[in-house]
Amino acid sequence: VGAMAATALAVWRLGPTGPLPMHFNMAGQVDRWGDRNEMALVMGGVTLVAAGIAAYCARAERDEALTEKLQDSGRFTFRFGRMIGLLAPAYVTLLMSLITFDLFSRTEDGQLxxxxxxxxxxxxxxxxxxxxxxxxxxxxxxxxxxxxxxxxxxxxxxxxxxxxxxxxxxxxxxxxxxxxxxxxxxxxxxxxxxxxxxxxxxxxxxxxxxxxxxxxxxx
Incomplete structure (x- = not known):
């Protein structure tokens, strides 16, 4: 979560001042543009979602009554949920930072x-x-x-x-x-x-x- 927040901050402060692609259609073409402030705001929102999922799963994992009800799978279930809840948003944040700093490779027709x-x-x-x-x-x-x-x-x-x-x-x-x-x-x-x-x-x-x-x- 700290790394995701730091990445959002880096985009906000160090990202290019020109327009950035914010949305792509199913063909991979940009259909909406924004700026680094919007990009950083979205990345911050993704970070908060990841933090919320991690906090909920960590709290549930320590709930003895709940984990006992779920028997031997209880703690593993919440650890797995926390892992997915962190890794998926982290991957999204990584993709958004690569878009911001134009680090994606391109196809022959110039598409990301x-x-x-x-x-x-x-x-x-x-x-x-x-x-x-x-x-x-x-x-x-x-x-x-x-x-x-x-x-x-x-x-x-x-x-x-x-x-x-x-x-x-x-x-x-x-x-x-x-x-x-x-x-x-x-x-x-x-x-x-x-x-x-x-x-x-x-x-x-x-x-x-x-x-x-x-x-x-x-x-």
Whole structure:
């Protein structure tokens, strides 16, 4: 968090005074410009989000009643949540600082390779999440958290195992595709894959809940 805050400060004080790209379309082209003050403000906001997630997970990890309720996965779940909650915003901050100081390589037509780096980072994140979700116990941080999965342990296990496999496969495919396919196509497929995985896992939690004789009637 300190490194992220220092990076935001460096962008605010040392960044170029000219216009900076603030938003990109699905083709990787800049469709909105800003300045270093706006860039630093956004990076500061990302830093605060990361700090909030880390603080919540650290506090929950020390909550004996909560971790006991989650049994042996409690502390690991919150440590994992804290790791993702710090690394993902840190990666975003890194990309924004590279954009600010124009350190990205460019394609033959002069476009930044930002989308390739974004696709690669998302793919790695989904691969790590997928490896964890299939083994996660019910918790307040990560997983397929629907009414049906929270009132049926069988529905939780089945839907999260499915989601874990789907996200892991999506992440692996994204890592392979990131340097090979056009970035806009890769991002479109990634978004479609996430929506499909989320919908399929949600349906699976409902389907298993319906046939679980031990399901409860309150979340």
């Amino acid at each position: 390779t930002l989308l390739r780096w974004t696709l690669g980072g998302l793919s790695l994140l989904f691969l790590v999440l997928g490896a964890f979700m299939g083994k996660a116990r019910p918790n307040p941080v990560l997983g397929v958290r629907t009414y049906w999965s929270l009132t049926s342990r069988l529905a939780w296990d089945k839907s999260n195992r499915l989601a874990g496999r789907l996200f892991a496969l999506l992440g692996l495919a994204g890592l392979v595709a990131a340097p090979l396919v056009p970035p806009s196509l890769g991002m479109a497929i990634m978004v479609a894959g996430v929506l499909l995985a989320a919908a399929w896992s949600t349906f699976e939690s409902w389907r298993v809940w319906r046939i679980d004789p031990d399901r409860k009637q309150g979340a």
